[in-house]
Amino acid sequence: MTALTLSTAGAATLRADALVVGVAKSGKELIVAPGAEAVDKAFDGRLAAVLETLGASGAEGEATKLPAPAGLKAPVVLAVGLGGAPEDGEAFGTETLRRAAGTAARALFGSKKAAFALPVAEADAVSAVAEGALLGAYAFTAYQEAGKDAKKPLAEVALLGAKPRDKAHKAAAERAQAVAEEINRARDLINTPPNDLTPVTFAAAVQTAGKEHGLKVQVLDEKALAKGGYGGILGVGAGSENPPRLVRVAYTHPKAEKTLALVGKGITYDSGGISLKPAGHNETMKCDMSGAAAVFSTVVAAARLGLEANVTGWLALAENMPSGSATRPGDVLRMYSGKTVEVLNTDAEGRLVLADALTRASEENPDAIVDVATLTGAMMLALGSRTFGIMANDDEFRSTIHEIAEEVGEASWPMPLPADLRKGMDSPTADIANMGERMGGGLVAGLFLQEFVGEGITWAHLDIAGPAFHEGAPYGYTPKGGTGSSVRTLVRLAERAAEGEL
Template sequence: MTTVSVSDRSAHDLKADAVVLGTVDDSGSAALAAGHGLPREAAAHVAAQLAALQATGKADEVLTLAAVPSVTAPRVVLTGLGSATSRTTSFDAEVLRRAAGAAVRSLKKAAKVVVALPASGVESVAAVAEGAALGAYSYAGIRGPQAGSTKGAKASPAKAAAVTAITVVTPDAKLKAVKAAAARAAVLADAKAYARDLVNTPPNKLFPQSFADSVKARNSAAKAKVTIKVLDEAALAKGGFGGIVGVGQGSVNPPRIVTLTWSPPRASHSVALVGKGITFDSGGLCIKPPASMLTMKSDMAGAAAVAATVFAAAELGLPVKVTGYLCLAENMPGGNAQRPGDVVSMRDGTTVEILDTDAEGRMVLGDGLVLAGESNPDAIVDIATLTGAQMVALGGRVAAIMANDDTFRDRVLAAADSAGEAAWPMPLPEDLRSQLESAVADLSHKGERWGGMLTAGLFLREFVDPATPWAHVDIAGPSFNEGSPYGYTPKGATGYGVATLLSLVEGYVG
């Protein structure tokens, strides 16, 4: 876990492997942003280098200078904040978050990093700290023996020279709230890193039982413990969880529902989080084209976000009961695989006709939503890489939020906005509900192609008590970045949803 601290000392005096400073696009050319605190000689040197390099100061521009005069650290990293003047002292939180993340992400062999961007006040310091800590992430992967080694292959070697300590420079360093914001940033980044690691793990290494084992292992190492309960395939069948049993029956790796509960004394509210956890989605008998399977190890990103959020809530000691339901299955075309035309009975007894085995996520979530509702929480949120239609509508970086209650939908949207995770509200049109009617069961599990994101939401709504505020977050696009890294977002798993869910839970404090 990368530590995050704050300091009101001048950045150029602090011992570190690198110092991060901001630049701005001031009328078409780059200039040092406010808050750098450099002595005159150092500032003049940096300004000359910016001119020589024809720097722009635009977002995501990162430049590295060596041996800047009067700066203790051997490297100065310059990160773009976008259009502003050198006197601008106030920046949008996401601009700061992204700039800090881009700078730290660019660093190699730098254990200690000082970040001196324009940051005064809790919100700005929190954004810089979060971005820097999130930018420090890297996935170790599954590696063989090191060159020249005679030892056997080893999985996930230690990350070489990873950033281990971040110091954010701010004049408000002595404020209790600012110190708390830095500590929270470290917890959030660690939680997102856990979610990213889960999603990045190859599917032959992460399947329902190994996912459950990972959750248990993390809990064993945590200071604040959560209560974990695992329902195996026998318990799921006995409990009437026909949706998830049907999805998982074609795989040699049977399904699981893992429940994680953080229940502090005197909790005044209770929030349930339900995550789709398809550890690999081949499409089942309605098999996907090969190219469409390349990122299907990420089809459990919702469950990863839920698990990480519960652990973060516990680590922060939030006085809110948070229960996470991880609906884990592997969707494979085995000899016992579910068929189009099958009818299954869900946890609440609702019968569902299967039309397309590649629309499996809503089936595991349906069972999870019923289970979550049985504890009568104040609110339920499910999060899932659910539909390709979400990406058609909103692209690869913006999630969709649907709900049975407009006020609660807006509350989830506000949590996403404050967390810096892009989201957009979407409707649940009643006229589309007729598409879910079946001649042989209570429901068909899929509607027409057009409006597929919305009919998926309507299907999930069937498994929630109308009196319980519920929201559905479709993260098919923003959960996995197939393109180049940007800001604090790496290539591969993004950890999307952890910050939103944690912010939502924090909103119930008090």
């Protein structure tokens, strides 16, 4: 776990393995960003010129290392690009700072301590740089041989210019550390191989965290699910030797006036079931529990931040496997709500487990429900691999979540729920089918889920199929593998609830 400190020490006097500075493009010139004045002075005011000689352009995502001159205690200076310089009097955007800090932390993998001399005059900048550095320093190494020569992530981050006695700076850093660590918790769960992360072991991890953070945890095993009539969760898990679970994890505050319910899809491995996925589509399906991981981490973050809101997480956990006991295309499941569903495709399983959990969450009559899921490939076709879709039964709530996502730096886009697509899920055998029209498949899935939300309850659905798992090269603070997508948005939504804005 990377340590975070705030320091008023000068860049010239602080001992560290590296000093991180920001550079940006102003017209045709490369300029050094605020916060790095002492470093620039050590270069006789020629840091930007030296960097240009080395080919630096100041572009976002760029990182340039150079030896530190005499006068600096750190042996290395790392310049990270911030893109175009803002207009006079304006500050660099928080997402720009977050990504730059993440780029720096990744570039310094294996270092013990780095001092970040980036622009952190305001509390929101402190939060962004801290978040970016802690997220960028992430690495999943649990299954790699840990020899004495093995490199480890950056161990300590010192934010120069961030004042430990400034209440706003201190609060911003503490919040950033809690949120970043919970995002990294979600990443660890997503990256854990499915032979070790089953519904049972996932539930056990929630119970362990619950004891540590004072959360109330209830786990429904396969017997309790059968007794309660959770046909969706049981139907999806029927083909696996690893039985399903429904986990309720709740944080409550004595002064809370609002309750937010979060529902997460937790398919710990998705083979597609009898509707088996084709070759090349199975290798990353350990990530199909990313929604449940995000919900779990958000509830823990709410507890760590002491939010004056009640936040309840519902984790619908199952493993979708083909076997002689697996649900077949054509089978009819009776859901927890009492509705019957004709299963036309067993690879459309996420909506089945979510449906049961949504109905159960509705029974507690929360002020709002948000479900999170790696639900459809159709959403990736629509929005790409970095943007999640937002659907809702309330336009204002959908807009609020979109605004929050933009505020915290998560790419999202509001999507409709066209009523005309509902007819495609009509079934001659059951109340509804789990498949509808192929075109607009992500919207069809949202319409299916809406059927299981309690009457009069505000609800939104986040389809994080694209950004939940990153298969390309790392960038900014985004690693290869699990990303922890939507945690920042959900935490900020819980904060809004605590502020009475839900």
